[in-house]
Amino acid sequence: MSLSKNNRSEQAAIKRNNVIIGVLGARLDHGGLGGKRWRRWRPNISMLLQQSIEISEFILIYHKDEEELAVLTIKDMAALSPQTKVQSYLVDYDDPWDFEQVYSQLHDFASKQNFDAEKNNYLVHITTGTHVVQICLYLLTEANYIPGQLLQTSPSAEGKGKPVGKYQIIDLDLSRYDLIASRFEHESRQAIAYLKGGIETRNKDFNTLIKQLEQVSIRSTEPILLTGATGVGKSRLARLIFDLKKQRCKMRGKLVEVNCATLRGDNAMSAIFGHIKGAYTGAASDRKGLLLEANHGLLFLDEIGELGLDEQAMLLRAIEDKTFMPFGSDKESHSNFQLIAGTNRNLFKQVEKGEFREDLLARINLWSYEMPSLKARIEDLAPNIEHELELFTRKASYKVAFNKGAKEKYLTFAHSEDALWKANFRDLNSSITRMATLASGGRITEDVVDTEIRRLSCDWHCYQPASAERDNQDLLNKILGNEAVEQIDLFERLQLADVVRLCQKSKSLAEAGRKLFNISREAKANSNDSHRLRIYLRKYGLEFRELN
Numbered sequence: 001m002s003l004s005k006n007n008r009s010e011q012a013a014i015k016r017n018n019v020i021i022g023v024l025g026a027r028l029d030h031g032g033l034g035g036k037r038w039r040r041w042r043p044n045i046s047m048l049l050q051q052s053i054e055i056s057e058f059i060l061i062y063h064k065d066e067e068e069l070a071v072l073t074i075k076d077m078a079a080l081s082p083q084t085k086v087q088s089y090l091v092d093y094d095d096p097w098d099f100e101q102v103y104s105q106l107h108d109f110a111s112k113q114n115f116d117a118e119k120n121n122y123l124v125h126i127t128t129g130t131h132v133v134q135i136c137l138y139l140l141t142e143a144n145y146i147p148g149q150l151l152q153t154s155p156s157a158e159g160k161g162k163p164v165g166k167y168q169i170i171d172l173d174l175s176r177y178d179l180i181a182s183r184f185e186h187e188s189r190q191a192i193a194y195l196k197g198g199i200e201t202r203n204k205d206f207n208t209l210i211k212q213l214e215q216v217s218i219r220s221t222e223p224i225l226l227t228g229a230t231g232v233g234k235s236r237l238a239r240l241i242f243d244l245k246k247q248r249c250k251m252r253g254k255l256v257e258v259n260c261a262t263l264r265g266d267n268a269m270s271a272i273f274g275h276i277k278g279a280y281t282g283a284a285s286d287r288k289g290l291l292l293e294a295n296h297g298l299l300f301l302d303e304i305g306e307l308g309l310d311e312q313a314m315l316l317r318a319i320e321d322k323t324f325m326p327f328g329s330d331k332e333s334h335s336n337f338q339l340i341a342g343t344n345r346n347l348f349k350q351v352e353k354g355e356f357r358e359d360l361l362a363r364i365n366l367w368s369y370e371m372p373s374l375k376a377r378i379e380d381l382a383p384n385i386e387h388e389l390e391l392f393t394r395k396a397s398y399k400v401a402f403n404k405g406a407k408e409k410y411l412t413f414a415h416s417e418d419a420l421w422k423a424n425f426r427d428l429n430s431s432i433t434r435m436a437t438l439a440s441g442g443r444i445t446e447d448v449v450d451t452e453i454r455r456l457s458c459d460w461h462c463y464q465p466a467s468a469e470r471d472n473q474d475l476l477n478k479i480l481g482n483e484a485v486e487q488i489d490l491f492e493r494l495q496l497a498d499v500v501r502l503c504q505k506s507k508s509l510a511e512a513g514r515k516l517f518n519i520s521r522e523a524k525a526n527s528n529d530s531h532r533l534r535i536y537l538r539k540y541g542l543e544f545r546e547l548n
């Protein structure tokens with residue numbers, strides 16, 4: 001903390017009524033009982049001798065052991081400055097070096113005052129009292145329990161024989177100090193550059209997002225929600241936020257990261273919340289769970305939209321109360337973690353469909369950031385290409401660069417309508433990796449670029465059905481397991497995937513059955529759609545309730 005004199009705060013001090021809050025110093029304020037005391041420097045008295053500041057009110061805090069000195073000091077104050085209203089406040093801690101006792105009594109003092117910071121300029125005098133008293137006064141002022149500035153006094157240079165001495169006002173609003181403010185700005189600029197991963201960013205929206213996120217990362221421990229399409233950098237940003245918090249000592253635990261799409265059934269509960277031995281068949285020993293691992297650290301739940309409804313309910317409680325029940329346990333566990341959630345799904349739509357809890361969304365939607373796609377921040381493409389080349393160079397230990405014509409060709413394509421950048425930075429990373437690997441002698445030629453452009457165009461335009469097929473495969477793999485899916489004909493897979501999707505969107509077996517067999521039911525007098533669907537699903541060992 002700078003103790004330098006601050007002119008601006010002194011000027012401010014002169015405009016409003018100055019009220020000093022000071023603790024009677026058993027030693028420093030003791031100038032003896034006789035006439036000699038008027039010639040001695042007594043810190044609290046000295047403030048009433050200052051020409052440059054008028055004191056309207058003085059609140060003198062004194063310990064019960066110093067009653068006699070307090071009476072004399074108040075009398076002297078009245079004699080020196082009749083216009084100052086002097087009030088006294090009694091404290092009676094057993095030990096003035098006991099932090100707990102002193103803090104609680106001074107906190108009581110602060111709570112009982114009707115501070116009016118509009119009218120009064122409070123100056124908290126920290127020269128007298130034990131160091132513990134001074135620390136407590138500082139803490140109470142810093143935390144704004146006492147809405148004031150600190151006041152420090154010292155004897156004048158000519159020696160202790162002069163009663164007036166000097167004073168300094170220390171404003172704890174650091175932003176008022178130019179030197180400190182510029183240091184903060186510098187730190188903030190560094191943090192912003194860090195969150196950008198050291199890559200130059202020209203896109204206005206992304207810059208605004210990162211600027212706010214820097215403040216939130218440093219100041220808040222509340223949940224952060226990162227949304228945006230696949231590959232826009234949500235996971236990467238979550239890791240950078242964690243690193244930044246660590247660097248700034250805002251977090252002492254570790255980063256625990258999980259993709260919720262990998263968590264299903266009993267395993268989801270126990271992976272997140274832990275379990276006790278025997279909680280379910282196969283639970284051979286206690287399991288800590290991710291929440292406990294993330295204690296005092298950061299839990300990054302990627303694809304949070306994939307989390308089951310039961311887990312969502314437990315998670316909400318864990319965020320709000322910091323407590324949760326490990327699977328199979330009847331004892332609560334505690335974990336103080338910060339949550340960052342990532343998703344490429346629209347959670348509001350999921351709420352509408354009953355797939356995501358509204359209360360959980362409300363809780364994690366406090367600091368939410370929609371990350372722009374690569375196409376939406378296409379002006380950042382060129383610096384990102386350079387960044388990818390540097391990464392490749394570092395890994396491969398040899399430098400790779402574009403030939404001039406090749407670079408122009410690639411950039412023209414990359415900025416064109418045809419370049420969809422569907423998987424965003426993931427596509428860019430793969431594309432540069434391919435070209436850099438194929439570059440003979442470290443030069444990316446036009447031929448290499450031509451091949452790459454053909455490849456990307458095909459990925460984005462030729463293989464639509466293949467990706468739908470992949471989606472089906474992923475869906476069925478999740479439900480049946482890879483091995484079982486491999487035993488099913490493609491013809492059946494396509495049908496089954498659509499049936500499963502429809503079931504997942506339906507509230508009951510009957511509703512799904514009605515939708516699926518609508519036409520054939522119309523033709524029959526008697527129908528049992530539910531039964532037909534149940535039989536169909538059972539052919540694959542599936543039950544409707546398991547799909548939802």
Ligand SMILES: Nc1ncnc2c1ncn2[C@@H]1O[C@H](COP(=O)(O)OP(=O)(O)OP(=O)(O)O)[C@@H](O)[C@H]1O
Pocket residue numbers: 197199228229230231232233234235236237302342343344384387425426429
């Ligand atoms: N701004 C960026 N600049 C350069 N590379 C980036 C940027 N953002 C992400 N990447 C890179 O792109 C890849 C994908 O990023 P990341 O895994 O963070 O995306 P994501 O949004 O979490 O995707 P998903 O939704 O699929 O989980 C990573 O290799 C990452 O390092």
Ligand SMILES: [Mg+2]
Pocket residue numbers: 234235236302342
């Ligand atoms: Mg991710």
